[in-house]
Amino acid sequence: xxxxxxxTRRLALSAMGAxxxxxxxxxxxxxxxxxxxxxxxxxxxxxxxxGIVYWANQAKADLEKAHPxxxxxxxxxGGAPEQANQLQDLVTVNKIxxxxxxxxxxxxxTKPVAQVKARGIYVTVVDRGLTDTSAxxxxxxxxxxxxxxxxxxxxxxxxxxxxxxxxxxxxxxxLDNERMDAFNAxxxxxxxxxxxxxxxxxxxRDDAFKVMQDYLTRFPQIDAVWAAxxxxxxxxxxxxxxxxxxxxxxxxxxxxxxxxxxxxxxGSNPLIQANVSYSPKFIYDSIKLTAEARxxxxxxxxxxxxxxxxxxxxxxxxxxxxxxxx
Amino acid sequence: MPQVPADNPAASTARAHSSAAAAWWGRLHGFGPxxxxxxxxxxxxxxxxxxxxxxxxxxxxTRTAFIGIIAVGMCFVIISGGIDLSVGSMAxxxxxxxxxxxxxxxxxxxxxxAAVAAGMLLAVALGAVFGLVHGLLITKGxxxxxxxxxxxxxxxxxxxxxxSNGGAITLENELSDIYSxxxxxNLLGVPIPVWVFLLVAVLGAxxxxxxxxxxxxxAIGSNEQVALYAAVDVHRIKILTYMLLGxxxxxxxxxxxxxxxxxxxxTGLLWELEAIAAVIVGGTVLKGGAGSIAGTVVGAILLSVxxxxxxxxxxxxxxxxxxxxxxxxxxxxxxxxxxx
Numbered sequence: 001x002x003x004x005x006x007x008t009r010r011l012a013l014s015a016m017g018a019x020x021x022x023x024x025x026x027x028x029x030x031x032x033x034x035x036x037x038x039x040x041x042x043x044x045x046x047x048x049x050x051g052i053v054y055w056a057n058q059a060k061a062d063l064e065k066a067h068p069x070x071x072x073x074x075x076x077x078g079g080a081p082e083q084a085n086q087l088q089d090l091v092t093v094n095k096i097x098x099x100x101x102x103x104x105x106x107x108x109x110t111k112p113v114a115q116v117k118a119r120g121i122y123v124t125v126v127d128r129g130l131t132d133t134s135a136x137x138x139x140x141x142x143x144x145x146x147x148x149x150x151x152x153x154x155x156x157x158x159x160x161x162x163x164x165x166x167x168x169x170x171x172x173x174x175l176d177n178e179r180m181d182a183f184n185a186x187x188x189x190x191x192x193x194x195x196x197x198x199x200x201x202x203x204x205r206d207d208a209f210k211v212m213q214d215y216l217t218r219f220p221q222i223d224a225v226w227a228a229x230x231x232x233x234x235x236x237x238x239x240x241x242x243x244x245x246x247x248x249x250x251x252x253x254x255x256x257x258x259x260x261x262x263x264x265x266x267g268s269n270p271l272i273q274a275n276v277s278y279s280p281k282f283i284y285d286s287i288k289l290t291a292e293a294r295x296x297x298x299x300x301x302x303x304x305x306x307x308x309x310x311x312x313x314x315x316x317x318x319x320x321x322x323x324x325x326x
Numbered sequence: 327m328p329q330v331p332a333d334n335p336a337a338s339t340a341r342a343h344s345s346a347a348a349a350w351w352g353r354l355h356g357f358g359p360x361x362x363x364x365x366x367x368x369x370x371x372x373x374x375x376x377x378x379x380x381x382x383x384x385x386x387x388t389r390t391a392f393i394g395i396i397a398v399g400m401c402f403v404i405i406s407g408g409i410d411l412s413v414g415s416m417a418x419x420x421x422x423x424x425x426x427x428x429x430x431x432x433x434x435x436x437x438x439x440a441a442v443a444a445g446m447l448l449a450v451a452l453g454a455v456f457g458l459v460h461g462l463l464i465t466k467g468x469x470x471x472x473x474x475x476x477x478x479x480x481x482x483x484x485x486x487x488x489x490s491n492g493g494a495i496t497l498e499n500e501l502s503d504i505y506s507x508x509x510x511x512n513l514l515g516v517p518i519p520v521w522v523f524l525l526v527a528v529l530g531a532x533x534x535x536x537x538x539x540x541x542x543x544x545a546i547g548s549n550e551q552v553a554l555y556a557a558v559d560v561h562r563i564k565i566l567t568y569m570l571l572g573x574x575x576x577x578x579x580x581x582x583x584x585x586x587x588x589x590x591x592x593t594g595l596l597w598e599l600e601a602i603a604a605v606i607v608g609g610t611v612l613k614g615g616a617g618s619i620a621g622t623v624v625g626a627i628l629l630s631v632x633x634x635x636x637x638x639x640x641x642x643x644x645x646x647x648x649x650x651x652x653x654x655x656x657x658x659x660x661x662x663x664x665x666x
């Protein structure tokens with residue numbers, strides 16, 4: 001697919017003549033002292049990606065203010081093919097010297113990113129790892145293992161090692177599998193906790209509402225729900241409220257959406273007792289770290305993990321960003 | 327009855343029969359999906375005894391109400407030979423606009439109930455306006471409906487994303503409490519959305535089978551040229567059809583908003599395909615000319631029953647959910663082939 005894209009692009013480019021040929025010679029032609037950072041991220045399709053877009057634009061505003069001469073270009077894509085096209089545009093049109101990318105899909109973008117790196121552009125990959133790590137210079141990631149492990153441990157402790165749990169999964173991706181595997185690994189150590197079922201609800205409020213309704217129909221006794229995402233937790237809470245079920249003691253979301261953090265701070269819902277951080281703010285940190293390192297001509301460590309931590313009422317204040325859409 | 331020459335075999339279906347025969351036709355047409363639905367319900371009950379409980383049946387019917395109401399409007403559009411790909415995005419944009427409107431109007435009007443009522447009216451009005459725009463672009467602008475609505479599919483959703491900054495637009499708590507009975511309350515033990523769904527379906531069936539407008543819609547779908555020669559105001563009928571669908575989307579949305587009290591860029595995702603699938607599974611032909619509201623209703627219920635059964639069992643791998651739905655849709659369509 002990508003080779004086809006390059007082919008059509010080449011056709012277009014060859015028609016555009018020598019000016020483009022110069023551009024294709026890449027960043028070597030660009031002024032060596034000027035850092036142009038291209039940021040490629042998924043477009044805002046749900047709260048979490050909306051947060052990603054918000055924080056990426058925050059990083060652009062802050063960094064361009066702090067470092068005159070630094071240019072940050074943010075591109076959002078609705079799918080993997082579109083993101084691959086944007087990479088080519090960033091290289092040929094915007095002449096970036098540095099790329100920070102939150103890949104739409106791991107496998108599909110590995111080759112396009114490798115081609116960017118082959119041009120001598122410094123590449124930082126965020127969150128969703130590529131299938132071939134030689135295509136990147138640095139990797140910054142949220143902690144998906146902890147994202148599943150922390151709720152598992154919290155639920156096991158809250159139920160005193162005995163009870164029925166249902167889980168909702170996001171979209172079938174490697175990242176979702178990592179979270180689920182980590183959650184299951186914890187439950188293995190607590191034979192008294194029974195995972196009744198784990199169905200996909202696509203990180204979507206409406207789908208979560210339906211899946212939870214059906215769980216409630218199917219299972220007469222549920223002690224805790226791992227909703228695995230704060231958007232899905234919204235749907236789960238509504239379904240529980242509608243069914244007027246009193247057996248559920250705990251609903252554990254994830255990623256620390258501002259609405260849920262506010263609920264934690266206010267203590268307004270007894271079912272919401274804790275959360276786990278996975279803030280879209282890590283895109284801000286990644287852009288900042290990369291841009292500042294490049295300005296000094298330094299490199300980042302090959303892997304940086306932004307840890308996911310347990311959020312409870314006590315520390316919720318430091319995870320509350322009312323201005324962010326997430 | 328429009329004076330249309332009956333020498334066109336494709337056009338003869340709907341008009342050559344009296345309206346009583348047309349109703350009978352609809353029933354015959356609906357037989358395939360009814361059989362499919364019966365088989366599914368038997369399978370569901372065997373797999374999980376909770377399937378046939380009253381609460382589960384009501385849950386499924388309430389969920390179906392949104393897609394079902396939209397599918398009734400979609401049925402008219404498809405019978406007239408058109409299509410609307412934008413209904414999911416339209417529902418999302420209407421939901422977002424209505425929530426923003428209610429939040430803004432509550433302090434102005436000084437009464438949350440008035441704000442909710444005004445918002446509900448706005449939902450229907452917006453739907454009608456969007457439908458009017460579609461109709462004008464398709465008839466006066468002479469652009470293919472597929473293209474017009476593909477364009478607005480992107481436009482509507484993008485504007486919702488813009489209004490919400492990509493996050494969620496949420497109804498204020500006080501308003502949410504007043505509004506939530508519209509989705510959650512029961513009348514005679516049946517949830518409100520199910521009643522509305524029933525009402526829309528009955529009205530739709532009456533309009534399609536018992537009014538001149540309904541016959542014109544079918545005539546245009548069978549053969550637009552012939553309808554034109556028979557002095558049918560094709561443009562007006564088409565515009566009305568897209569407006570009718572827009573109103574249906576508005577009604578579906580005003581029932582949807584109180585459920586979660588929020589709209590986000592994922593609201594109404596793929597509803598257009600579900601609505602079109604409900605219409606086609608229900609025995610309406612995609613190229614237009616004839617169709618059945620009863621079949622459409624059964625088709626919509628059938629689609630939600632599939633996912634409900636999948637949620638109530640663990641025997642099928644979750645990765646295969648979409649495949650099961652695909653198999654059932656094709657199997658039901660297969661049962662009523664030969665109606666082309």
